Amino acid sequence: xxxxxxxxxxxxxxxxxxxxxxxxxxxxxxxxxxxxxxxxxxxxxxxxxxxxxxxxxxxxxxxxxxxxxxxxxxxxxxxxxxxxxxxxxxxxxxxxxxxxxxxxxxxxxxxxxxxxxxxxxxxxxxxxxxxxxxxxxxxxxxxxxxxxxxxxxxxxxxxxxxxxxxxxxxxxxxxxxxxxxxxxxxxxxxxxxxxxxxxxxxxxxxxxxxxxxxxxxxxxxxxxxxxxxxxxxxxxxxxxxxxxxxxxxxxxxxxxxxxxxxxxxxxxxxxxxxxxxxx
Amino acid sequence: xxxxxxxxxxxxxxxxxxxxxxxxxxxxxxxxxxxxxxxxxxxxxxxxxxxxxxxxxxxxxxxxxxxxxxxxxxxxxxxxxxxxxxxxxxxxxxxxxxxxxxxxxxxxxxxxxxxxxxxxxxxxxxxxxxxxxxxxxxxxxxxxxxxxxxxxxxxxxxxxxxxxxxxxxxxxxxxxxxxxxxxxxxxxxxxxxxxxxxxxxxxxxxxxxxxxxxxxxxxxxxxxxxxxxxxxxxxxxxxxxxxxxxxxxxxxxxxxxxxxxxxxxxxxxxxxxxxxxxx
Numbered sequence: 001x002x003x004x005x006x007x008x009x010x011x012x013x014x015x016x017x018x019x020x021x022x023x024x025x026x027x028x029x030x031x032x033x034x035x036x037x038x039x040x041x042x043x044x045x046x047x048x049x050x051x052x053x054x055x056x057x058x059x060x061x062x063x064x065x066x067x068x069x070x071x072x073x074x075x076x077x078x079x080x081x082x083x084x085x086x087x088x089x090x091x092x093x094x095x096x097x098x099x100x101x102x103x104x105x106x107x108x109x110x111x112x113x114x115x116x117x118x119x120x121x122x123x124x125x126x127x128x129x130x131x132x133x134x135x136x137x138x139x140x141x142x143x144x145x146x147x148x149x150x151x152x153x154x155x156x157x158x159x160x161x162x163x164x165x166x167x168x169x170x171x172x173x174x175x176x177x178x179x180x181x182x183x184x185x186x187x188x189x190x191x192x193x194x195x196x197x198x199x200x201x202x203x204x205x206x207x208x209x210x211x212x213x214x215x216x217x218x219x220x221x222x223x224x225x226x227x228x229x230x231x232x233x234x235x236x237x238x239x240x241x242x243x244x245x246x247x248x249x250x251x252x253x254x255x256x257x258x259x260x261x262x263x264x265x266x267x268x269x270x271x272x273x274x275x276x277x278x279x
Numbered sequence: 280x281x282x283x284x285x286x287x288x289x290x291x292x293x294x295x296x297x298x299x300x301x302x303x304x305x306x307x308x309x310x311x312x313x314x315x316x317x318x319x320x321x322x323x324x325x326x327x328x329x330x331x332x333x334x335x336x337x338x339x340x341x342x343x344x345x346x347x348x349x350x351x352x353x354x355x356x357x358x359x360x361x362x363x364x365x366x367x368x369x370x371x372x373x374x375x376x377x378x379x380x381x382x383x384x385x386x387x388x389x390x391x392x393x394x395x396x397x398x399x400x401x402x403x404x405x406x407x408x409x410x411x412x413x414x415x416x417x418x419x420x421x422x423x424x425x426x427x428x429x430x431x432x433x434x435x436x437x438x439x440x441x442x443x444x445x446x447x448x449x450x451x452x453x454x455x456x457x458x459x460x461x462x463x464x465x466x467x468x469x470x471x472x473x474x475x476x477x478x479x480x481x482x483x484x485x486x487x488x489x490x491x492x493x494x495x496x497x498x499x500x501x502x503x504x505x506x507x508x509x510x511x512x513x514x515x516x517x518x519x520x521x522x523x524x525x526x527x528x529x530x531x532x533x534x535x536x537x538x539x540x541x542x543x544x545x546x547x548x549x550x551x552x553x554x555x556x557x558x
Contacts, residue, residue, distance in 0.1 A: 047474065055474030055498065109499075186492060195326065195334030204493045211490050213465060214483045216504035219334060220388075223502040225495035 001265060002181075002204065008065045015069035015275070016062045019085060019094040026079060035097040037081040037231055038062040054228050071255060073277050083231045086239045095274060096129065096245035097234045103129040104237070105229030106200050112137040112175055119173040119192050122180035123150040123161065125248065125272055126202055130177050131159045132243045142167075147268050153247065171195070171219075178203050186211065195219040200226050248272045254279030280544060281460075281483065287344045294348035294554070295341045298364060298373040305358060314376040316360040316510055317341040333507050350534060352556050362510045365518045374553060375408065375524035376513045382408040383516070384508030385479050391416040391454055398452040398471050401459035402429040402440065404527065404551055405481055409456050410438045411522045421446075426547050432526065450474070450498075457482050465490065474498040479505050527551045533558035 003010050016038045022029045041048050041056035048056050062077065063069020085094045103126065112118060118138045120131045123145025131143040131154055143154050144167045151161040169191035176193045177200040178185040189199045201223060216223065237243050250270035253261045255277045265273045282289050295317045301308045320327050320335035327335050341356065342348020364373045382405065391397060397417045399410045402424025410422040410433055422433050423446045430440040448470035455472045457464040458481040468478045480502060495502065516522050529549035532540050534556045544552045 052474055109501075195331055201492060201496050204496045211492070213480060213490070213504075216502065217480050217483045217506055219504065220506050221504045222388075223495065223504075225492075225498065225500045225502075227496055227499050 001262065003064060004262060007204065008061075010064055010066075012063075013068040013070075013072050013075075014063050015071035016064055017095060017098040018070035018075070019091050019097070020070075020075070022082070023074065029079060029082060033085045033091075033094070034082045035085055035094055035231060035235070036062070036077050036083070037228070038064065038098060039228065040067055040078050040081065043080075071261075071275055071277070073255070083235060086235060089235065089238045090246070092246040092249060092274075093238045093244070094235075096248075096272075097231055097238070098228075099126055100129050100133070100237065100243065100245060101229035101231050101234040102126065102202070102227065103133040103229065104233045105226050106130065106177060106202075107133065107137055108229065109224050109226055110175055110198050110200060114139050116140065116174040117172060117194075118142070118175045118177070119144060120177045120179060121185050121188055121192070122178065122182075122203075123147065123154060124179065124181065126181075127177075127179035128154060128248055128271065129243070129245060130179050130202065132157060132245070133237070134177070135159055136242060149269060150271060153271065156247070157244070173197060175200065190215055190221070193219075193221055196221070198222045198224060200224045202226055245272075249274055252276050280541065282343060283541060286483065287340075289343055289345075291342075292347040292349075292351050292354075293342050294350035295343055296374060296377040297349035297354070298370050298376070299349075299354070301361070302353065308358060308361060312364045312370075312373070313361045314364055314373055314510060314514070315341070315356050315362070316507070317343065317377060318507065319346055319357050319360065322359075350540075350554055350556070352534070362514060365514060368514065368517045369525070371525040371528060371553075372517045372523070373514075375527075375551075376510055376517070377507075378405055379408050379412070379516065379522065379524060380508035380510050380513040381405065381481070381506065382412040382508065383512045384505050385409065385456060385481075386412065386416055387508065388503050388505055389454055389477050389479060393418050395419065395453040396451060396473075397421070397454045397456070398423060399456045399458060400464050400467055400471070401457065401461075401482075402426065402433060403458065403460065405460075406456075406458035407433060407527055407550065408522070408524060409458050409481065411436060411524070412516070413456070414438055415521060428548060429550060432550065435526070436523070452476060454479065469494055469500070472498075472500055475500070477501045477503060479503045481505055524551075528553055531555050 019035050022032050038061050039054050040060045041053045042058040060066035116138050117140045120127050120143045143159050143161045145151050146164045154161050172194050173192045175198045176189040178189045179202040181203045248271040252274045255275050298314050301311050317340050318333050319339045320332045321337040339345035395417050396419045399406050399422045422438050422440045424430050425443045433440050451473050452471045454477045455468040456479040457468045460482045527550040531553045534554050
């Protein structure tokens with residue numbers, strides 16, 4: 001939806017979260033069920049050789065920046081981007097590996113203890129996954145969202161929730177994750193986080209907004225930008241049954257349905273809408 | 280100067296960096312030469328008892344928020360805020376303990392290695408101290424400022440410098456410290472820091488500005504707000520001769536000179552202007 005709004009000025013085939021089967025490729029990959037990292041990197045520059053390949057300045061990004069996406073019957077991708085999906089993980093789980101990895105990335109960047117008060121702002125697709133992952137790190141988790149149906153989906157997984165209207169930020173959260181995708185998310189996060197606390201930014205808020213950064217200094221807040229994450233860890237969590245993202249699937253639509261898929265994805269009543277490219 | 284512009288809406292006696300001698304107080308402090316922490320805290324609230332007393336919600340701040348400042352012949356302060364100044368540290372050094380501690384705080388919040396590329400934006404009072412402190416942490420330090428005279432002061436201490444016009448941010452710094460006190464500082468810091476790098480915010484930029492936070496997420500930048508620091512460490516660095524802030528003193532003026540002191544402090548040709556309250 002962000003790409004449709006103009007994010008990265010992308011034109012072409014959209015879609016960057018997918019599971020598929022290798023049709024053509026090296027013998028050892030042939031016919032294997034795979035998921036695929038979205039950054040297609042050069043492998044030669046300073047960033048690539050220093051462990052920051054996700055930030056390769058020569059990279060293209062599948063379905064987002066300079067590389068055709070997965071809303072298609074077939075897609076060509078670099079072999080090194082592939083990860084084999086373990087047999088016990090069904091397609092409906094594997095298709096979540098990319099955003100699940102992005103959620104897991106938070107635990108790589110921020111040290112979260114069992115007693116830490118963690119607030120996740122935004123109960124949409126990403127916020128749901130973030131809450132499901134962080135539930136394994138802390139005993140004091142709260143997911144804040146606007147839509148009752150989405151909050152109920154989280155409650156069913158044992159996640160404590162609050163409606164945006166009921167939530168009164170009180171500068172007492174150790175960690176606040178902004179997964180709202182809205183400009184107000186950051187302002188709310190600033191009100192919710194305690195002094196010396198951490199705000200994790202997961203929203204690529206494309207529009208500039210009026211932000212007073214003085215409180216960051218006065219309260220010594222740390223803001224951590226967080227994007228892509230480790231695919232192997234995400235596959236591991238799925239294989240171990242530690243998260244069940246399949247419950248987030250609101251509907252599966254055929255690729256032949258065209259832009260109607262986007263209309264469904266825009267509907268706040270829907271969480272995840274999958275595209276079946278075989279139909 | 281920030282307070283004069285309206286920071287914190289403070290009215291009263293200004294000034295929060297000082298060295299003095301105890302006139303009235305407990306016997307063991309009598310006549311001792313002291314410096315003084317600026318946060319006057321309650322000592323009883325949850326923040327105080329959990330090691331975050333600098334963020335006590337009931338605090339007053341000397342010369343900044345609810346507590347008279349040091350531009351006076353005498354000042355009353357909590358005993359627990361005092362630190363004795365070691366004999367070998369002269370007044371002209373000791374008066375820098377508060378901002379020097381604030382500079383040292385960066386090394387407490389961010390892990391800086393000898394090979395890390397560190398850029399300090401702003402060659403004013405705080406930027407100068409930050410550069411002098413971080414020189415001890417990294418071999419690759421650059422101080423960026425606007426005034427030739429200020430850059431020369433840093434060069435004399437073996438600090439590499441660049442004029443703001445000559446400096447071309449190249450997204451390759453591991454750590455960027457924004458000590459500019461200007462709204463543009465943060466924008467420059469975003470251009471200078473590498474992906475997964477760290478921006479330390481030392482400016483309490485009081486005005487909201489149009490800031491696009493998307494690059495923070497895309498490049499996975501960490502922003503660390505940083506304010507007050509450890510007085511004992513600052514006194515230790517001074518006693519060991521590891522920093523020499525006295526060279527930053529442009530002039531010493533009598534308290535009886537009144538607001539002319541502020542005019543001198545505003546003059547970009549001046550670095551530190553001291554007030555001698557005995558005159």
